[in-house]
Amino acid sequence: MAAIFLTITLEEFRSFHEIDRTLYSLLVNKLQRDPTESMQTLALWIWLEQTGSNNVIVKILSLPNNLINELANEAATCLKCIEGNRFLLLANTSEIPLTQKLIAKEFSLLFFNENRDIATSEIRNIITDVCLKALSDIMEKTLNRRCSEQTLMKSEMSMVSYLCESSLIGRFSQLELGGDMSRRRMMGHDDPRVDRTMFVTFSKGYPIAEWEIREFITTNFGECIECIRMQKVKKPHEQALYALIVFVTPGIVEYILNDEDKAKFTINRKHMWMRKFVPNS
Numbered sequence: 001m002a003a004i005f006l007t008i009t010l011e012e013f014r015s016f017h018e019i020d021r022t023l024y025s026l027l028v029n030k031l032q033r034d035p036t037e038s039m040q041t042l043a044l045w046i047w048l049e050q051t052g053s054n055n056v057i058v059k060i061l062s063l064p065n066n067l068i069n070e071l072a073n074e075a076a077t078c079l080k081c082i083e084g085n086r087f088l089l090l091a092n093t094s095e096i097p098l099t100q101k102l103i104a105k106e107f108s109l110l111f112f113n114e115n116r117d118i119a120t121s122e123i124r125n126i127i128t129d130v131c132l133k134a135l136s137d138i139m140e141k142t143l144n145r146r147c148s149e150q151t152l153m154k155s156e157m158s159m160v161s162y163l164c165e166s167s168l169i170g171r172f173s174q175l176e177l178g179g180d181m182s183r184r185r186m187m188g189h190d191d192p193r194v195d196r197t198m199f200v201t202f203s204k205g206y207p208i209a210e211w212e213i214r215e216f217i218t219t220n221f222g223e224c225i226e227c228i229r230m231q232k233v234k235k236p237h238e239q240a241l242y243a244l245i246v247f248v249t250p251g252i253v254e255y256i257l258n259d260e261d262k263a264k265f266t267i268n269r270k271h272m273w274m275r276k277f278v279p280n281s
Helices: 010-016 018-030 035-050 056-061 065-083 085-090 097-103 109-114 116-148 154-165 183-187 192-196 210-221 250-257
Strands: 004-008 172-177 197-202 225-230 242-247 262-267 270-276
Touching (some): 004 010, 010 018, 010 197, 018 035, 035 065, 192 242, 197 250, 210 250, 242 250, 250 270
Antiparallel strands (some): 197 270
């Protein structure tokens, strides 16, 4: 099956990043931290998670607010070290003990400085590809509220205007899923498989494997799966955001949805949402 280009709705994208949204909201609302710096902080933590430090966001959310605030302070220090050598010369390289304990690795601020090129690139990509799309509504509400309270700086005001006008808060689209479907079938609605295909999304931090999906469907609905196509991820530790399930008959799709637009299931304490697959026209 050749590549299929799907459209992920903004609602689905934000639902996938619900734990990131929860942490960001805590930073900017309860802890009253700077919204822009907090977005950079979250991007740094997500990057550490992608480099192999498991469940960083989940672990942070399990901590009391005062420790989360201290972790955010350490993250701000790490970001300054990524920016250049000048700050590193003034910093005590052992002053990130909470971060070291969080990711269970022995490293110092020097690590961020020595890897600042790749860190800068990866954090920038995360901000663009994840944070602005997943968090822009929270950021905008926070900035607008602070503006009404007359505590907003001019630079933050310009950010509100930018976010309102930017296409980055539009629909998240053009994600690729591998397969052998022809270009005609990929773009058209005349493929008979379209009527018996469901689009499945997962929650970040709670990965569901293909075998778990297959076992759940088979147990609850019988031997009805033709094939499952998981999203292809670029990195070993990256979690699939979605999948396509092709059933042997359209009737299974209708049975699963039960006259609803979406169906929510729990597989091994992890959530999975299913809806009809609608290809781009």
